[in-house]
Amino acid sequence: MIVLGIETSCDETGVALYNTAPWEEGKPAFLGILGQGLHSQIDMHRDYGGVVPELASRDHIRRILPLLDQSMDQSGLKMSDIDAVAFTQGPGLAGALLVGSAFAKALAQSLDLPSIGVHHLEGHLLSPLLGDSAPQFPFIALLVSGGHTQLMKVSGIGQYELLGETLDDAAGEAFDKTAKLLGLDYPGGAAISKLAEKGRPGIFDLPKPMLHSGDLDFSFSGLKTAVLNQAKKYAEKNHVVIDPVNAETVQFHADLARSFVDAIVAVLVSKSEKALKQTGCKHLVLAGGVGANLQLRSSLNAMTLKNGFAVHYPPFELCTDNGVMIAFAGALRLLAKNNGSTTSGAFDIKPRWDLASNNLM
Numbered sequence: 001m002i003v004l005g006i007e008t009s010c011d012e013t014g015v016a017l018y019n020t021a022p023w024e025e026g027k028p029a030f031l032g033i034l035g036q037g038l039h040s041q042i043d044m045h046r047d048y049g050g051v052v053p054e055l056a057s058r059d060h061i062r063r064i065l066p067l068l069d070q071s072m073d074q075s076g077l078k079m080s081d082i083d084a085v086a087f088t089q090g091p092g093l094a095g096a097l098l099v100g101s102a103f104a105k106a107l108a109q110s111l112d113l114p115s116i117g118v119h120h121l122e123g124h125l126l127s128p129l130l131g132d133s134a135p136q137f138p139f140i141a142l143l144v145s146g147g148h149t150q151l152m153k154v155s156g157i158g159q160y161e162l163l164g165e166t167l168d169d170a171a172g173e174a175f176d177k178t179a180k181l182l183g184l185d186y187p188g189g190a191a192i193s194k195l196a197e198k199g200r201p202g203i204f205d206l207p208k209p210m211l212h213s214g215d216l217d218f219s220f221s222g223l224k225t226a227v228l229n230q231a232k233k234y235a236e237k238n239h240v241v242i243d244p245v246n247a248e249t250v251q252f253h254a255d256l257a258r259s260f261v262d263a264i265v266a267v268l269v270s271k272s273e274k275a276l277k278q279t280g281c282k283h284l285v286l287a288g289g290v291g292a293n294l295q296l297r298s299s300l301n302a303m304t305l306k307n308g309f310a311v312h313y314p315p316f317e318l319c320t321d322n323g324v325m326i327a328f329a330g331a332l333r334l335l336a337k338n339n340g341s342t343t344s345g346a347f348d349i350k351p352r353w354d355l356a357s358n359n360l361m
């Protein structure tokens, strides 16, 4: 079965074609990726310091057809080879979701194919199955993106249990907001991590929110305030302007970024360890845009090694939003007999959507 996947939930337009044959034959799942096209709107939103929903929707409209053409050309397939169309139904920006949904449904209808609405986070959390070393069920998924921070127990395709989540800012949001405070461009996650590599550990005493809360929830909104306070204190004491291009504050910047990244990573790793021990699961999966963070990966490697657990990552380029993960998740749902969310008729998007509510029976 060949599934076309469409992702338009936020600021990336992703299109991909996935063939389920390798998955069904027990071969590495990534062999099923036949073609893909991706356009990131980051350059467009950067001037505004964040995603502008209306601009995002308009850009998805502009990009989606050329990306489909690109994916089809890459795959060498004809439109008549496609068996189903999967699209991100939610959660995400309503206008952006409507573009993908309308496009997918119109295409499916014209080709007389089924269409299936995919939960964006399901796309992320199944994407490590496309990596070199696929996890075995059941596993714990640490989902860390711009909009979500969740620990889930994944017992199988469509069997998700929420164990804990952020009470305020998502991890990616904390990275982006803190990067902005330090004068770095949007989205600052990758930039602040790079800066942190040059920083010395333990220079600033930042909070590690909810580290000892006893549950699996997170809270990151206080961390950016602590960073802001440290920056203000330093600027006043040393009579300098905090700016990433100011030679006088370069080391300060890097040290503060390092303390910030260390604090957030310590909490994410500690709660993941707790989730593994609490559930008895041996496999951990890291998914979502923050999953590209190298400091987080190396700390998770150390924690899992120490405990005899295994950690699995999506291919690096599939950490952030893309069409492949939507085609793949849609394909796995369609292969499961009761896929639960094959859509018909109206453009029923779900800007807010609880993943566990979409479980298979």
Ligand code: KG4
Residues within 6 Å of the ligand: 010, 144, 145, 146, 147, 148, 171, 172, 173, 175, 176, 187, 188, 189, 190, 193, 288, 289, 290, 291, 292, 293, 294, 319, 320, 321
């Ligand atoms: O999953 P994603 O592409 O989009 C959402 O569904 O939100 O995640 C985007 C988030 C942004 O907040 C971005 O700053 C963060 O992932 N991110 C990173 C890194 N690369 C992307 N955060 C920390 N370190 C990185 N290397």
Ligand code: ZN
Residues within 6 Å of the ligand: 120, 124, 145, 146, 288, 289, 320, 321
């Ligand atoms: Zn995402």
